[in-house]
Amino acid sequence: MNALEITGLSKTYSNGKTALNNVNLTVPQGSFFALLGPNGAGKSTLINMLADTVRPTSGKVNLFGKNLFLDRAWCKKRIGVVPQEIAFDPFFTPREVLRFTSGLFGCKPDEAWFDELFERLELKEHCNKNTRQLSGGMRRRLLVAQALVHRPELVILDEPTAGVDVELRRRLWSFMRELNEKGITILLTTHYLDEAEELCDHVAIIDQGNLLTARPMREMMREIASSHLCLNYGRAIELTDDDLAALASFEPRATEDGVCMKLGRLEGDRSTFHVAYEAAVSRFGPPVDAGVRSEDLEDVFLRLTAKEKAS
Template structure:
């Protein structure tokens, strides 16, 4: 098994991989711009071994949060503990516990993947005999490119090289900041299979992505950041269950349907969707599917087919990040 896919050897096993309490970041005024509050009283807990999604519209504060964890941006107030290490008091240990795959493909074009990983391992003080450069490159499918200049690698290869670089010191936490932006579907799936494998072997994953589907299928917990605050933080399943709205598309026999619809359906605010199709939106907290179907019977309509449209993370995201909504944190 390659070192890359091995469960990380952490000195301790805290319950939570990351603990953030009351984190605020105010950027100082500069170049005619006033002070900017990028994060305001953010509290988040990321359990050890989890696969955690951090979602938010552009400018929500995700990069600021990640850069504070990486030691690249200084926080204004609050505490951040990474693998139990406070970033103020144990910054070296905190930094060693985390590997960050940045958004930008910022690789030195004149280095080869082998050289890049060796330099990175040196920076983290990994002794030469403990380095597993080729094993890691193999795990990300780049062993045959070990000695090619980084500038000759495709975008997807560079992205995988960044993942490899973040893993040279075998951190127990891997943070991926928009890792699949601009990566084609095949490589994206390849990347996810590595990352899922890492997670299955114990690495905690924190992912920011614009692809809500990725968060929905990969992540067990999701936090939504909006204007520097936590708008929601819950298991992805609970978040999906939170939107109190379901849609039924019902096809009936013997159309075309009358418009307006018969009274029992009009009472449900059902809408005609086609010559023989009706759409009914209802709140599961107030109405049951049975009551909806009863309305069709009461209207003397025979149901031929019935489809439910499920709520997805995008619906939740849009609801929480719409202006004026979402400030009610459930973190």
């Protein structure tokens, strides 16, 4: 069974703006799934639909086999959402926040679970303070605890580490990995693409309301990501029309200190390297040094979203 099956999901607002355009997406149960896109891509609209705070113009969402928009009470008990916005009553303590949230989900407060959440999210020393006394990073971690209070089967993390320092961010991800290893499905949006590449086993990229790709992370990096031969000449290389034509198969681009040549997919063989190297040397001479750079998730993301904007 899949955690989420999204079919033909669209949202057009009253001002005529289309935020989502016929999105079809499957999130496997037990996956750590990255939903990526630039600002304004439609990610928040999609998440707000999953949280049932925005209604779609058309389309369907199944959550663990149930219709999200028809079986609302059943579905809400199985989703925990960490929103971008931080909003708490300033006079409640974190412990009181979790008690009230438990009631909203029809759960009896589980103080032992609260204590574990406070321990793992490093809020133990602050759990009886008023929330107005907490720092921004503490409040964001409290949002995570609040989303987990009813032990949901799907956790949606919308920019959860914004404003959280590096060490705490790493410990938070360690906790999220443990939850995922126990079978909890995690859907993550983040602008830290290195985190997404390290943590997630599936990825979807959305831009201007359109789904550009959705597949297992390793498969995408194997099939879309490329490697590049970077030649350092210690100076900028100005590529002429003749250079571009002669090296067209390598899609050359000038850099601050030389030129880069596309070799192809990450598993490209050594012969491609030598052909590209000799082709560059024949036109620009021997470089000071040369090396191969493999694209990471950020490179792929920028390339795919650039194509979307150009189309």
